[in-house]
Amino acid sequence: MSAVATLRPLGIDNTVQVSQVTHRLALGIQWLDALTQLPVAGDWVNDLEAIGTRPGLLRFERHPQARQALRHAGRLARVLPLAAADKVATPPADVADDPTNFVVRAFARRDARYADYRSDNDPRQYVPRRLSLTPVQSGGVPPSSLANIRTAWLWPGATYPLAANASAIRGCIRRGASLASAVPVAWARVVVTRPGAGPANFATETPLAWAHGDDRGEFLVVLGTQAVPGGVVLPATIALRLWIFLAPASVLGVADPLSGLPLEVAGSDALNEVLSGTAMPAGHVLEAAFIDITLAPGRVSGVNDADLLFA
Structure with missing residues (x-):
């Protein structure tokens, strides 16, 4: 007599959890050397300047391979629904005016004891950048996927290491x-x-x-x-x-040397000419x-x- 196996449908009572999403990625950026296409070296810093017109005042978490990330948690998780409501109440005229845009400043430091950007603390291997990025969201909540990862390029600064025959x-x-x-x-x-x-x-x-x-x-x-x-x-x-x-002609700010850094509106693409730095900034x-x-x-x-x- 042969036994016939009965398959039970999977449920909570007969499955074992093997992983759990502990957070969602609000925005991730990987910075590549524009010439070599390799991750940039050094103490590279990303600051969230604003979300739309709302001050960001957050620093990205550093990860290996020149990756920077913002998790959907804490103050950021509270601000995102407000920015999404701003978008519904006043639809943007174009992507540049989108109140859900993340404005990000990226710069390097020679000495990590100085938290903010200083011209005399810039190793000048790469030129700082300021990007406006539009993350994927639904009601102020990012998806549990890799949809909000961006790749951006950094271009050589005055001290960029050159090959002998460059x-x-x-x-x-x-x-x-x-x-x-x-x-x-x-x-x-x-x-x-x-x-x-x-x-x-x-x-x-x-x-x-x-x-x-x-x-x-x-x-x-x-x-x-x-x-x-x-x-x-x-x-x-x-x-x-x-x-x-x-x-545009402007005076470099003493308190904020990056105040005149052009804002480059990159939209929601993973990589485009704005992110690569080959598109001319507005103005x-x-x-x-x-x-x-x-x-x-x-x-x-x-x-x-x-x-x-x-x-």
Whole structure:
């Protein structure tokens, strides 16, 4: 006589819990080196500046591989439903005005004893960034999934470690009537193209490299293989064109040096041109004067200070 097994439906009484969701991810960011695509090194800090118009005043938790995270807990869990109610009461005109947006400041510290950003404590390996991100939420509650993870890039700062044979361009952007009275232009953006046969036109020339200027007006463009034409034998020189985009004129705050850092509205994508830092921030203006330079590959070249002086 054979026994017939009877299958019981699964229920609480005949199952064993193997895991439990202890928290939900409100927002997670992984910071990558824009050139190497590897996680950035150093004491990288993320601050939640605000959620919409509501002050954030929270610091992200640091995780391995340059990951930063905010859990749906504590004060954040109390603020999110309020921000969601703001959105229902006053629907945003566009994503930039969304009251559920997280405004995040990202910067590095040389000495962790200083909690807030200080120019003299910035190792200047990467340029700070300020992003507006739109997390996925339902009634002020994030999903129990990985939907709110973002990937963002950081661009080289003045002390970025360069290989011995790197092809790069350094410069310092200033405003003023003369170099003697000029002041640095903070947070500029630089795009490098290859000059074409016709008149100079940024809209039709292919970008080869990007750079983010820092609070001192300094930038570093590191050129990859796409900027060096030819095959096995390198050319003696490369003709390149620099396009300068300046942020709106502002005075650097002494109490808050990052007050003029441009806000880059990235929306809800996991990665896009804003997050990668290759989209121009709103308000940045392309200067009419471009700069044509001749660069010897395998060397770091500087741009003449007079060519980077703007009225």
